[in-house]
Amino acid sequence: MQLSRARVAIDGLGLMGGSLAAALRAQDACREVIGVARRESSLSMAMTLRMIHRGTTDLREGVSEADLVVLCTPVGDILAKLGVIGPWLKKGCVVLDVGSTKSAICQAMERLPEGVQPIGGHPMCGKEASGLSMAEPTLYRDRVFVLAPLERTAPEAVALAEELVRAIGARPLYLEPERHDRIVAAISHLPYLLAVTLVNSAEQLDRQDGDRQDAMLWALAASGFGDTSRVAASSIPMMADILHTNRAPILEAARVAQAELARMIDLLQEDDIEALLPLLSAARDRRRGMNR
C-alpha cells in the first residue's frame, strides 16, 4: 500500500505523536490521520491545531480501521499496548512505534498475530520539554529515524514505514534492535545518567557549602553547567521505562564511564596533569569533530 492511500492511527499525542501527526497533515501525506489519546482535551487541541482528521479515546476504535498504527507513548506503555491490540488490527496492518529502546519492543512485536506487519522505530530527536503543546511538524526534519524490521516483516510493510519516515523529512536507517540499544545506551542514556549525577552532586556540594541560605552555587551556575545538565530535566516516566528495558547496555555504558572517571580522579589525586592531558585532548578532538 502507498502512504497516500493509508489511514494512519497515532496512539499518544504528546511531543512525538503530535509532531508526527502535524508533519503528516502538513504534507498531506496520507489518506487520514486518526489520533488516539487518553484525554478528550488532547484530541480537541489536536483537532483545533489541524494535526489530526479525527480522534478517539478508545484505542480499539482508533486502530481497528488503520492501515498503519504508530505507537507514540513511553516504552512501557507501548509494550502494554502491543499485548492487547493484536486482535483489533486489520489483516496486513503495519505496526510501527517510536519508543526509545528497541529490543524489548521488537520481542513483543513478535507476539502480534500472524497477519500483522510489525516494525520497530526510533526517531533520533526530542526535547526535554514534552507534551502536545511542544509538538511541531518540523521535529523530525533531517533527523535519523531508525527502523528495525522483524524477520517476518514483509518488504511492502517496510516500504510503507520508510515512506512515512521520508514524508516527515527524516532519514531512515536500518539497525538491529540489539545494536540500536547498545548505541543509544552510549549516546543517549549515559548522558542522562551523567546529567543526573551532575545535578545531584552539585546539590550535595551546595549543602556542604558554608552559607546555604544564599543559594550562591545555583546563582553562579553558568551556561556550561546548563548544557551539561540539560537532559536531567527529561521526563521521568519516559526515562524510567528506558532504564528498565535497556538495563544491561546502560549498565555496561555506566561502568565504562565509572572507570573513565576513576582514572581521571586517580591522576588528579597524584597531580599528574601531564598524564591527564591525552585524555582531555582525545575528548576535545572528538567533541570538536562533532561540530554541533
Next chain:
Amino acid sequence: MQLSRARVAIDGLGLMGGSLAAALRAQDACREVIGVARRESSLSMAMTLRMIHRGTTDLREGVSEADLVVLCTPVGDILAKLGVIGPWLKKGCVVLDVGSTKSAICQAMERLPEGVQPIGGHPMCGKEASGLSMAEPTLYRDRVFVLAPLERTAPEAVALAEELVRAIGARPLYLEPERHDRIVAAISHLPYLLAVTLVNSAEQLDRQDGDRQDAMLWALAASGFGDTSRVAASSIPMMADILHTNRAPILEAARVAQAELARMIDLLQEDDIEALLPLLSAARDRRRGMNR
C-alpha cells in the same frame, strides 16, 4: 580614581581580554585601553576592530603606564605574570584578573609590592570557542563577575574594579577565593570532567561495537549527547591550569559525583527502578528550576 580617567592595560587579547577591551571601548568607559599580546597580529586585529587604543607585545611597556591592569590569560600564565610585573607598576595601580580559579591567584597577589592594589576577578561567562576572533563586547552583559579583594586592598581600588565590572554590563559579586573555588569546582569543573568522561566512554563503547567502520555511534549522537558533552571541547591549556590550581575542591566534587554514579549503578544492577525514581525526580526538579 574614576574609571573614565584611568588607563586600562589588558594583558591577553583572547576571548575574555578581547571582549573586555571591546566592551570598554564601546562604552567609552576609560581614558585609554592598552592591549598587550604575544603576537603583533593580535594587536593589529584588535586595532582594526577598534577594541584597543594602542597595543604592545612588551608586557613591561604595557603595564607601566596603567592605572588598572587586567590579566586575561589562562591561570598558569596569570600566576607567572604576577611574579614579574610588580616592579613595573605605578604606585596605586589596581591589578585585576579574570582567571577561572581564585585561591592560587589571590595568594600570588599578596606578594605584589605594597603600593599595588590587587583584586581577584572571575566573570562567569565564556564559550568553548576561544580567541580574539570570537570576542564580542556583549560577552559580559548580565553575567555575574566575581570580585575577590584582598584584606590589603583599599576601598578605592575595589570601587574602581566594580566600576569596570558595571561598565561592561556585568553584575559584581563579592566572594572569598576559597569559597569561589569550591563553588566553581561544582558548577564548572565537574561538568567538564563529566563531559570528558562521556566522550571518552562513548569512544570506548564505539570501539566495542560490532561494525566500527561505519562510525554509527557518532552518526546517531543527537542533541542530548551534544549538550552533555559540549564543554569537553574547552581549551586544554585553560583546563589544565584549572585542574592544577583547583585540585582539592575538584577532587572533592569528582568524588561526590563518583559516589552518586555508583549509587545509581547499584540500583540499576538490582533493577530497583522504584528506588532510582527519587534521585531522578530530584535532579529533574532542580534542573527545571534553573530555567536555562
